[in-house]
Amino acid sequence: MTMKQTATAETDRTSRPSVLSASGLTKVYHSGEVSVHALRGIDLELYPSELIVLLGASGSGKSTLLNILGGLDHPTAGTVFFDGVELSSFGDSALTRYRRDNVGFVFQFYNLIPSLTAEENVALVTEIAPDPMTPSDALRLVGLGERLEHFPAQLSGGEQQRVAIARAIAKRPRLLLCDEPTGALDSQTGVVVLEVIEKINKELGTTTALITHNAGLADMADRVIRLADGMIADVTVNSTKKSAHEITW
Amino acid sequence: MHPLDKKMWRDLWRLRTQVIAVALVIGSGVGLMVMSLSAQEALRTTTEAYYERYRFANVFAQLKRAPQSLAERIADIPGVQTVETRIVEAALLDIDGFEEPVMSIINSVPENKQPVLNQLVLREGRFVALNAPDEVIVNEPFAEAHGLALNDTFKAIINGKKRTLTVVGIALSPEYAYAIAPDALIPDHLRFGILWMGEDALAAAFDLKEAFNNVSLTLLPGTAAEDVIDRLDQLLEPYGGSFAVARKDQISNWFLMSELDQLASMAVILPTVFLSVAAFLTNMVISRLIATERSTIGLFKAFGYSNVEIVFHYTKIVVAITMVGVLVGWAVGAALGHYNTAVYADHFSMPFLIFRPSPASFAIGAIASLAAALAGAALAVRAAISLAPAEAMRPPSPPVFSKGAFSRLGFVTGLDQPTRMIFRHTLRWPGRSLVTSFGVGMSVAVVVSALQWLDAIDHMIDSYYVAGQRQDVSIGLTEVRSSTVLAEFRHMPGVEAVEPERNLSAIMRAEHREKRVGLNSRIEHPHLNLIYDVEGGEVPLVGDGLILSTKLADILNVGVGDTVTVEVLEDRRPIVDMKVTGLFETYLGFPAYARIETLNRIMRERPAVDTVHISLDSQETPRFFRELKDTPGVSGILVVQAAIDNFNETVAQTILIFIGFFSAFAAALCIGVVYNSARIALSERARELATLRVLGFTRFEISYILLGQSALLVALALPIGCAAGWLLALTITTAFDTELYRIPLIVSPASYGVAMVVAIAAAFLSALLVNRKLGRLDLIAVLKTRE
Structure with missing residues (x-):
């Protein structure tokens, strides 16, 4: 991609209002007498319906960034605006509200509730969301319409992750945040999960941020943001993205 | 210090709230045992010493009138050690400011000195003087009830003549430890007094010069009271004797011993039940606590520690945790035992108190608790060391749930997911759930069985006095x-x-x-x-x-x-x-x-x-x-x-103290059980609850999931506890079937209510403590760590 292409793509996006806008994000962890600078001044915008991949090595700050964007942590300095409202000033209950109404999380290790069936795991979220789809619709969307009644222990890892995705998107979130969603899966199963994420992004238009250390995933993104040492090292716009089933690692 | 020992101390410090909660469970079992056994033991020792020191007689007889010379013939009965003759008569007293006439028993005593038998414990003043016919010594509880002090006077009708008597001494006597009027059920010191008057004065009043109408004896060791009584009855028959009694049938002693027997059966039944429950709960709690150490045990094995070293390490931890509870139980139990003995000693007008509990009551509680705790730990440690280190270091695989009978119940479809989680967790580990419910239930039961005393006494008064x-x-x-x-x-x-x-x-x-x-x-x-x-x-x-x-x-x-x-x-x-x-x-x-x-x-x-x-x-x-x-x-x-x-007041006084202690121990047990169960559930489910927080659940909503289960278990415990309380009350009332009285099995709805409120309040307190920890869940860690 040339610099010119990048510039044009940027102009395209800036003409639309961003869903999430972060500027000057800094995060310093104090552990004993040592200070760790996890983020050192990040500026970032997420636009409606785009799928971005945050790529970085372990310790690059990508998880810290995702935590702050997802309302799980406060930045040491800098601001985050969601739909024009400043997140960074929210207290605990406002952040809970933000996560509950607007954010869908997908974790590396699924984090399903073992005592609830697939359908009930999804219902857990739809029951507290303002405008959810039905749990069975959400599970059909991820291709698990036949396994509603199964408990997590009765599902494979890939299936469990798809339930987790169904749980994340059933509330029709504005933002889907996936933290190493394929990290615990073999590549074949991983691809199936990525296809589901791609499908959600396309069909529901959910703004999706996916963090990974796996560079292979970068090809399916609209934009790839590389992080290193707590700073954005590089932003790439894919003019032609690959579909998930073409990806291998 | 060996690193393992350092780890032990730090673990104990880290787990301190849980250690305290376990100590509450152990301490309540041990404490109640020590309190009850030591109190009743001390009362017996005190009574025996009191009788011994003040020469309480072995045989007593009342007659109409016999010449003093008969005393020698009585002394000749084989086996008789000491004979003391005296005059014992009834008189009505008229005390200023007290509306009703007061009953009294007047006993003759030698002037200026102690009688040989049934000696007085002179608390104030002096013995009666010679040639001072209106001087009397009064018994202390009576003096206290009427506010009588030395030199105070009151009137008495003695053999039909009204006289004014002066208090010169205030005393206690082993003969009237339980100063009870004829036909009364319990002492009423306002309406019944004991007086001691000079021999000459009383003989003059009742025209018994050189004569007596009452005799007490002590016997040589090894003499059967029955044989002496037979001979004594024969001797006294011509003098209007009405059958002598041995010490065991002497009225004060008989009541006192009946009460001590009741205390003894109370001191055995309830604390035994309570200690067994506490031991059982300790076993379960320790087992779950040690189970959370599974991966650490794997790590030790990976480092090359032998099974013996690991078992020894955990044995030390468990003994340390248990001993905290045992020591608390010992200290609290001994203190309350002493306090209880003092209350009873006062109730029975004992002049002194000997509180030297034997080691047995302390040992029983400690051994039972240690055995239960070590057995519980052994289960968990054995499960962990039997695994290969690599496997032990991995957390246990997630629990498998399946659609059991619960999911097929009709009402389930109407439940939200958090509520379903509560029910599924409860049913997934029915054993654990039952232990918690059982523990809370037993605290309800103990309070019910303690409160039933008040109900029973109410009912007894109603049927005896009010209806009859x-x-x-x-x-x-x-x-x-x-x-x-x-x-x-x-x-x-x-x-x-x-x-x-x-x-x-x-x-x-x-x-x-x-x-x-x-x-x-x-x-x-x-x-x-x-x-x-x-x-x-x-x-x-x-x-x-x-x-x-x-x-x-x-x-x-x-x-x-x-x-x-x-x-x-x-x-x-x-x-x-x-x-x-x-x-x-x-x-x-x-x-x-x-x-x-x-x-x-x-x-x-x-x-x-x-x-x-x-x-x-x-x-x-x-x-x-x-x-x-x-x-x-x-x-x-x-x-x-x-x-x-008087019945209500006196009985309520002693029973209420007893109920108060039992309720406090029951509440402590309940707090310990609920706190531990919720706290361990929190460490097991921290990741799940944190995930829910990330998904947008509020703190209140996750509190509901964790503590809702505690609430459900407490709710289950309430009917179990009420039923068990009824059974316990049945056991106790059956054990209390004596000649003196039978306790009716009556439990009022209010008693069930109070018992349940005690348990609910205790559970609520524990829930609040655990709830504080929920605020410190690490939301970020859950995104990364695997179960």
Whole structure:
């Protein structure tokens, strides 16, 4: 991609209002007498319906960034605006509200509730969301319409992750945040999960941020943001993205 | 210090709230055991020492009048060690500021010195002086009840003459440790006093110069009291002797021993149940606590520690945790045991207190707790060391849930997901759930069984006094009088109705069984003093038969239609056969009744009475008592309402303390159980709950999931506890079936209510403590760590 292409793509996006806008994000962890600078001044915008991949090595700050964007942590300095409202000033209950109404999380290790069936795991979220789809619709969307009644222990890892995705998107979130969603899966199963994420992004238009250390995933993104040492090292716009089933690692 | 030992101390510090919660469970079991056993042990030791030090006699006899010379013949009975003769008489007292006449027993004592037997514990003042006929020593509880001090005076009708007496000493006596008036159920120090007067003065008053009417003996070691009593009865018969009694049947001692026996069975049953429950809970809690150490155990094995070293390490931790509880239990139990002993010693007017609990009560609790804790830990440690280190270091695989019976229940479809989680977790580990419910249930049960005492006592008072005794006052006469005396009482101010009673002391025999009893009488259709069956109400009395309490019928092994031989122990001592015509149930004593005409005929006397029951116009009560104070020939007064009030007050005082302690121990147990169960659930489910927080659940909503389960288990525990409390009360009331009284099994709804409130409050407190920890869940860690 040339610099010119990048510039044009940027102009395209800036003409639309961003869903999430972060500027000057800094995060310093104090552990004993040592200070760790996890983020050192990040500026970032997420636009409606785009799928971005945050790529970085372990310790690059990508998880810290995702935590702050997802309302799980406060930045040491800098601001985050969601739909024009400043997140960074929210207290605990406002952040809970933000996560509950607007954010869908997908974790590396699924984090399903073992005592609830697939359908009930999804219902857990739809029951507290303002405008959810039905749990069975959400599970059909991820291709698990036949396994509603199964408990997590009765599902494979890939299936469990798809339930987790169904749980994340059933509330029709504005933002889907996936933290190493394929990290615990073999590549074949991983691809199936990525296809589901791609499908959600396309069909529901959910703004999706996916963090990974796996560079292979970068090809399916609209934009790839590389992080290193707590700073954005590089932003790439894919003019032609690959579909998930073409990806291998 | 070895690194493992450092780890141990740090672990204990890290787990301190849980250690405290476990200590509460262990401490409550051990504490209750130590408290109960040490208190009842100390009371027995104190009583024995009191009897020993103040030379409490072994045999007692009352007679009409015998010359002093008879004493030597008594001393010649083989086995007799010491003989002391004296004069013991009843008198009515008139104390300024107290409306009713006061009953008293006056005992003669040598001037200026201690008697040989039944010595006085002089608390204040001095012995009576020679030639000072109006000096008396009074017993301390009576003095306290009336605020009498040295040199205070009061009036007394002594052998029909009104005299003014001066208090020169205040004392206690082992003979009147339980100072109870004739026919009373518990001591009433306001209405019954014990006086000691100089021998000469009392002899002059009752015309008993060089004579006596009461004798006490001590026996040589190894002498059977029965043999001496037989010889003594023979000697005293010509002098109006009415059967000697051994120490075990001496009235104060008999009541005291009955109470100590009750305390003893209480000290054994409830604490044993309680300690077993605490031990069982300790076992489960420790097992779960050590189970959370699984990966650490794997790590130790990976480093090359042997199984023995690992087991030793955890044994030390468990012993340390358990000993915290044991020490707390010992300290609290001993302190409360001492306090309880002091309360009872005061109740029984003991002059001193010996509290030297034997090591046994301490050891029992400690051994039971340690064994239970180590057994629980052994299970968990064995499970962990049997795994390969690599496997042990990985957290256990997630629990498998399946759609069980619960999911098929109709109401489940209506439940939200958090509620389903609560139910599924409860059912997934039914054993754990039951342990928590069982623990909370047992604390409810203990409180129910403690509170049932109050209910039972209420009911006993109701059936004995309120339903059975409708008179306001009963008057005991110094001697049997012609029934014309009824008319005299009928004309006293305020008297609305009178009813006569004649009482005989007798021995009843049926085949080889016999029992010394009071044979009481009733008129054919009484309105005031009824024979009252606790279930069927009034029992009619017809013909010449006997109506026996079921307790007495059991003792004699007779039923309706059987014949009982009655040997009257008074006057010319007639022996008659009487048919049992009815039985009735009563909670108190083992009475027997016949018609008054029947007794008069047996005694070959004209209609005669020795007790008069009276109903009064309440407006005229003061005038009635004023006149009664000057009425000669009266030896005893029972004011029914005062007896009820006194019963309530005295019993409530001791029982309430006891209930308070049991409730506190039960609450401690409940807090320990609920806290531990919720706290361990929190460490097991921290990741799940944090995930929910990330998904947008509020703190309140995840509290609901964690503590909702505790609430569910407590809710399950309440009916279990009420049922178990009822069973426990049944066990205790069955164990308390004595001649003195039977405890009815009555548990009022309010008692169940209070017990449940105690458990709910304790559970709520624990929930609040755990809830604080929920605020510190690490939301970010869950995104990364695998279970």
